[in-house]
Amino acid sequence: MFTESTFVFIALSAIFAYSFYAVLVAGQLSLGQAGFASLAGFTAAALAPDPDSVGDLPALLIAIVIGMAVGAVTAIVLGLPTMRLRGVFLAIATLAFAEAVRILIINMEWTGGAQGMSVPKVLEPWMAWAILALVAYWFWRQGASGYGRALAAIREDELAARAMGIDVGRHRLSAFIAAGAIAGLYGVLWAFYVRLIAPEDFGFAKAIDGLVTAVVGGSTNFIGPLLGSVFLEMIPEVQRAIGIEAGWIRPFLAGLLMLLVILFLPGGLASLLPRRPQRVAVDGAQGANALSRRAHPAHGESVVNLVGLGKDYGGVHANKDIDLHITGGEVLGLIGPNGAGKTTLVNMISGLSRPTSGTAEVLGLHPGTAAVHKVAAAGVSRTFQQSKLFGQLSALENVMVGGHLVGRPTFLRRLLWLPSARQDEQRLALHALRCLERVGLEDKQTTRASALSYGDQRRLEIARALASDPSLLILDEPAAGMNHVEADALSDLIGSLAQDGLTILLIEHNVGMVMKTCSRIVVLNFGEVIATGTPEEIANNPAVVEAYLGSSESEDAT
């Protein structure tokens, strides 16, 4: 039933789908792959030596090197200005690039114009499948590496990924370069199989075909593009076998399948395969070496120094003229009525938002001018008021992403199957398990974050924030949704973290808990500091009683 060309086209379309997968794993939608493929295919066909003089395989290998280099370099040139774009804007920009390349190639003489270029056929089915195996191997090894987890984290929640110390721009660009190189590889293989390449081989329909194959197969499991390709390339064969020769059926079914997958099976066909989340034996954690610990600022040493800090949103003064000094080992409570400006202030301290006026110095850096991942690397870690977990990752994987800064890169060593990569991954997993144990979630390590209860999600955010071994831990309403027993346990945990030398900034509406946990409290109202002092001083401060305790939070306070 299957011809040789069916086998080759399954391999080729899977390789092309991997070039979409390369960026989809990082949550990016690029439609420029057909442009990379055609540039690479035509350039390699023009520059590679004649197979009659050097032999088929050497000629193909040289063409592959040229094509992948062309794809990668083009991706760098296109990626540098476009990596700031998100979602549909990136898709439109990359599609425009592919169309520009197509027009250029039609109008060049060396490409043969619209007629195209004849290329010797040297690709054998075994070569296509061997190359596909290598590409699939690359993405398999990438998946469970630190790099692969970082890309998954960016896909799930870019802001949280930044706050975990991941350099999002660099990761997105490297995924884009991989996509360019693999699309280039596809362009070369296509050229050296079909004998005659034409610009129309790399039009809009080709880009959509690659995207549909990757999405139908599944873009969160490395096997997805292969599954998608087998499935879609089989449609014409099945048609032929049952005697329906209509050419429109395959593209029609491909479009329909894409719609159904997006609506009912977002993980694609690959999500139907059983998934085995990573698990660490709880006993195994005992006696294991901890990952390197940073030296925290000593008692009295400056951790945060804010001078005249302000933040305006249009006419709203979310923060006004804030002076605040936090020193090593302090547990500082930040309280105030809803909308007082607490979250705005910690967003500026953690570098997520830029002050409108004043200066901020945090662990020697100036957040706002320093990138968020650099602030995280300096030792600032945080939780978010609205949960920002990586929903599709397990609890353990979430915390391992939190340990991005303390773990060592493993992807290249995983490709070479070096034992040290496995040891490093195990050490990071044990470190993550310890953090889960600290918040009492060790039993939930394999549970997907989105499937955890609200209280457990709050705890998981704390475990994830602890995994980077921070010097300054910012907790934004960590006790929200917790009962009194859980809030007491959290208070004890914060106390023990402070004993370990961490400095903690706690935003909480549960004033009883703040009074019990914090050594000093700052009260904000309408964006301004209205009081600072010990819990007793704050409780007896008339301005606080009026501004805060007199507000809707009075029930909590009493």
Ligand SMILES: Nc1ncnc2c1ncn2[C@@H]1O[C@H](COP(=O)(O)OP(=O)(O)OP(=O)(O)O)[C@@H](O)[C@H]1O
């Ligand atoms: N991105 C934004 N754009 C416009 N206004 C904003 C933005 N973020 C915050 N604000 C405004 O700034 C003020 C302070 O908000 P912020 O979230 O910092 O307060 P909060 O004390 O954390 O409140 P809550 O306790 O309800 O979380 C509010 O008036 C809010 O509406």
